[in-house]
Amino acid sequence: MNINKNFNIGNGSKIAVIGGGPAGSFFSYFALDFAKQKGINIHIDIYEAKNFHVAGPAGCNRCGGIVSESLVQALSTDGIVLPSNVIRRGIESYKLHMEQGAILIKTPLKEQKIASMYRGFGPLGSNNIDSVSFDNYLLELCQKKGVYTIYEKVIDLERNERGINVQTKTTLTNYDLVIGSVGLNPRSFSLFKKISPAYIPPVTTKTYICEFKLGNELINQYFGNSMHVFLLNLKNIKFGALIPKGQYVTLVLLGKQITGEIVDSFLNSEAVQRCFPKGLDIDKITPCQCFPGINIKNAHYAYSDRVVLIGDSASSKLYKDGIGAAYITAKAAAKTALFNGVSESDFRKHYQPECTRLNRDNTIGKFIFWITTILQRSSTLKKGIFRMVVNEQEKENDKRRMSSVLWDTFTGSAPYTDILRRVLHSKTLISLLVNTIYEIFNRPQKGIEK
Ligand SMILES: Cc1cc2nc3c(=O)[nH]c(=O)nc-3n(C[C@H](O)[C@H](O)[C@H](O)COP(=O)(O)OP(=O)(O)OC[C@H]3O[C@@H](n4cnc5c(N)ncnc54)[C@H](O)[C@@H]3O)c2cc1C
Structure with a gap:
């Protein structure tokens, strides 16, 4: 197929975003912001199979629902304050x-x-009509900016000389660029493999x-x-x-x-x-x-000419802050598409580095969870950590090294690389050693409630 590799997003360009979860909404939000900065008008359609107004599995992108501290801060810098x-x-x-x-x-x-x-x-x-779902809030934010939402499942994707055809049960539309924000949906992965044969989906x-x-x-x-x-x-x-x-x-x-x-x-x-x-x-x-x-292992080749996959469909953060990772990949893809280009080499050069950063951090994350497994099995080490945390909590102006390491590990509020650096700090290790030795000699433990 003869595809124009020098094509760039410009006035009147049409973009299809397949999947209206956080990654799809973040992409649309930033793409429109960047288009405004460039002084161009673009058209974005988000295709979403679920109805986020319905209670239960039919309207839910299943998740623990913790928004990390780092994401709350990044969103407010971008003008998104969660109501x-x-x-x-x-x-x-x-x-x-x-x-x-x-x-x-x-x-x-x-x-x-x-x-x-x-x-x-x-x-x-549930019947709490005063509450709004996170995914629906983001979608409506995009709609207010001018994004169209098509509440239908995409059932086919096909390349042609003019771009990519996106098909649902009732529509067939051609687009200049297609975004894959389909989460971990295996059927949708096969649609993307059809138009990007090198794509290897994430491991789950x-x-x-x-x-x-x-x-x-x-x-x-x-x-x-x-x-x-x-x-x-x-x-x-x-x-x-x-x-x-x-x-x-x-x-x-x-x-x-x-x-x-x-x-x-x-x-x-x-x-x-x-x-x-x-x-x-x-x-x-x-x-x-x-x-x-x-997602426990990133996808490979999550892009090709005029196609890019983001969020869970590309790279996530191991076990934590997947929404934060969706934000990072979506923003990087929007920046690349609007300011650099939409060819395979543009995405490789400008988008892939953000995914690689996440993937490398996950390697450290795997190591941290390996250490956590050892901790889970050792009651002496666990008691040592507990004693350390109890002591930290009692001191007002203490750096609370172990408490902050645990908080960031459990909430996903910091990169794993940063957490490991703090774990390996000599003061953290010495304190842990002292508290563990104290436990070995079996002094009564303070501060632990049953
Ligand atoms: C048990 C568990 C707990 C988690 N807890 C947290 C947490 O506390 N905090 C956190 O930040 N992250 C958490 N995550 C991770 C987080 O859920 C994901 O990383 C995040 O949802 C990824 O967003 P996404 O937009 O890439 O994908 P999704 O949220 O999965 O969105 C994909 C969307 O695409 C739509 N779609 C798919 N195929 C099609 C199609 N063919 N046509 C139309 N629409 C389609 C789907 O309906 C869906 O709405 C958790 C994950 C799990 C499994």
């Missing part, structure tokens, strides 16, 4: 649970806060999410404004968290191929049982649950 009806709870602290007990850890810096939200309208049966593993309906009173009493994270010695689980949101608490389990059996072992553990009111049958307050995939 209060999108934020279901401001998270001000986290409670670290292990077999021996639990400890409350405040945010390392007073201004450091993260938000919990729902990607869709809410769990099955199975995770678990479920909701518990507890009501405001019990949530305030048992969870407050804290995310509850678990460092338990349980097979396959790298990370477990209970996140309060409005009337509900969301359980997220990340690890290797999470199954129903693994979920049961987690829910039946004493540390988790302690979080809920005694005698409560949690099976009876679970309106929905799912086992979504998560």
Whole structure:
């Protein structure tokens, strides 16, 4: 096929964004901003198969719903301030649970806060009409800027001399550029392989999410404004968290191929049982649950002439802040398309470096989660860390090295490279060693509550 490789986005260019999750919306938002800076008018259609106004799985891009501190800051710099009806709870602290007990850890810096939200309208049966889903909020932000939304699934993509045809059940439209922000949808990956044969989709593993309906009173009493994270010695689980949101608490389990059996072992553990009111049958307050995939290894060749894949479909952040990674890749793709060009070599030269940065950081992330697994298995090391954190929390003006490392690891608020640098700081290591030796000699542990 004879494609004009020197084509550039200009006045009247048409762009199709396949997938209206965060990556698709961020791309559209920035592409329109950059077009305005260039003084050109472009047309963007977002194709989205889901209806984010519907409660339950049909309207939900399944996720823990934590917006990291770094993303909250980046968004506000770009003029996107999340309104209060999108934020279901401001998270001000986290409670670290292990077999021996639990400890409350405040945010390392007073201004450091993260938000919990729902990607869709809410769990099955929710009827809170005052709340808005995060994905819908972003989509409407784009619509206000002039983006068109076509609420249909894209079923075919085909190259031709004039660009790329995008087909749904009822429409067939030609575009100058196509953006793949299809998340981890395998069927949509095959559409993109058709027009970009070199594309190798990301590797995924199975995770678990479920909701518990507890009501405001019990949530305030048992969870407050804290995310509850678990460092338990349980097979396959790298990370477990209970996140309060409005009337509900969301359980997220990340690890290797999470199954129903693994979920049961987690829910039946004493540390988790302690979080809920005694005698409560949690099976009876679970309106929905799912086992979504998560990106654990980046895609390759996520671009070709006039095509670029972003967000989960390209590179994400290992286990954390996938929305932040969607923001980074979407903005980089929009910048490249508007200021550099839309050929394969333009994307390789100007877009790929951002993905490579994320991928390299994930290599460090893998190492950090490997260390976490060792920690999970060693009760002495865990006690050493706990003692260190308890001591940090007691001192007002302390640097709180371990508390901030744990906060950033659990919330995804800093790059893994930065976290590792802080872990390897001599003062962190010496303090950990001293606290662990203290534990080995079996002094009574302070500050841990059951
Ligand atoms: C268990 C779990 C917990 C997580 N927790 C967090 C967290 O707390 N914080 C965080 O930042 N990240 C979290 N993530 C990661 C986060 O969910 C993703 O990284 C993020 O959603 C990626 O955004 P995206 O826009 O690339 O993809 P998605 O959000 O998956 O959006 C893709 C969109 O494309 C649409 N689509 C797909 N194919 C088609 C088609 N053919 N036609 C039309 N539309 C189509 C889909 O309907 C969907 O709306 C979590 C992930 C998992 C699995």
